[in-house]
Amino acid sequence: MKKKRVLAITLARGGSKEVKKKNIKKINNKPLIWYTIKEALKSKLIDRYIVSTDSREIKKISIKNGADVPFLRPKHLATDKASSVKALQHAVKFVEQTDGFKYDIIVELMCTNPLKKSDDIDKIIKKIINTNADTVIAVHKVEDHHPRR
Numbered sequence: 001m002k003k004k005r006v007l008a009i010t011l012a013r014g015g016s017k018e019v020k021k022k023n024i025k026k027i028n029n030k031p032l033i034w035y036t037i038k039e040a041l042k043s044k045l046i047d048r049y050i051v052s053t054d055s056r057e058i059k060k061i062s063i064k065n066g067a068d069v070p071f072l073r074p075k076h077l078a079t080d081k082a083s084s085v086k087a088l089q090h091a092v093k094f095v096e097q098t099d100g101f102k103y104d105i106i107v108e109l110m111c112t113n114p115l116k117k118s119d120d121i122d123k124i125i126k127k128i129i130n131t132n133a134d135t136v137i138a139v140h141k142v143e144d145h146h147p148r149r
Helices: 032-042 056-064 084-099 118-131
Strands: 006-011 048-052 105-108
Touching (some): 006 084, 032 056, 084 105
Parallel strands (some): 006 105
16 A cells, blocks of 8 residues: 655644734743644654744744744735635645645644644544545544533
């Protein structure tokens, strides 16, 4: 069986309505995005990991922490109304054109989930490969009754 090429992408927009600069806010003295970068880089199945951002500050922090940030996302793909699907499509197209081949699996690693581990990421990728699924989404049962849910 041919090895599947895996591209992982974190979308990290510079603007945020509720929490200013949330992707680089410090949690336990580390920027929020650091947790995703650290685990993505430890994955055994990701062939290439990039951060897609419109912010020079996020780009600088991401690169400092080991991530590849091959472009700044166009402003029209980084507004409150822009869809993450369009931003992901832009990133995939850019990377595939740059690399000269298509990726078999695209993984979105959300910055706002800092508790994911590389083992969890690899299990999801294996699930896609083993089941030939089109999509896999990680979920967790919520046990409380927070009013925002």
